[in-house]
Structure formats: structure tokens, C-alpha cells
């Protein structure tokens with residue numbers, strides 16, 4: 001993994017973001033702006049959305065820049 005990659009966690013999942021893959025479609029922001037807001041730092045705030053909504057948004061990322069795994 002590149003050192004530019006970021007990860008963000010809540011109690012259930014960890015979301016990974018690989019900026020070199022991101023095509024800046026802003027699909028994630030349109031889907032869940034409270035969590036994925038590119039104008040904010042950090043741009044991902046896991047506390048602002050449900051795990052279900054975050055998973056759905058991550059799965060709809062067109063580039064694969066966003067991915068996630070469940071915590072064990």
C-alpha cells in the first residue's frame with residue numbers, strides 16, 4: 001500500500017482510500033456528504049453516517065479508490 005493511502009474506522013468497519021485511484025467523480029459525496037466531504041479535512045468522518053450507508057457508498061465508488069473491511 002502507498003503511504004498516501006488513508007484509512008478511517010468506526011466500531012464495525014475500516015474504510016480505505018487510495019488517492020491515486022480516485023477519479024474525483026464525487027459520487028461518494030453526492031451519496032453521503034456528511035461522511036465523504038472533499039472540502040473538509042479530514043474528508044472522511046465515519047461518525048457522521050451509519051455503517052450500512054457507508055458500506056453502500058463505498059461499494060458504489062466507480063474507481064475502486066474506496067474499499068472497506070469488517071473488523072474482526
Ligand code: SF4
Nearest residue numbers: 022023025026028061
Ligand atoms: S466515489 Fe470514489 S472515485 Fe469518486 S470521488 Fe469518491 S473516492 Fe473518488
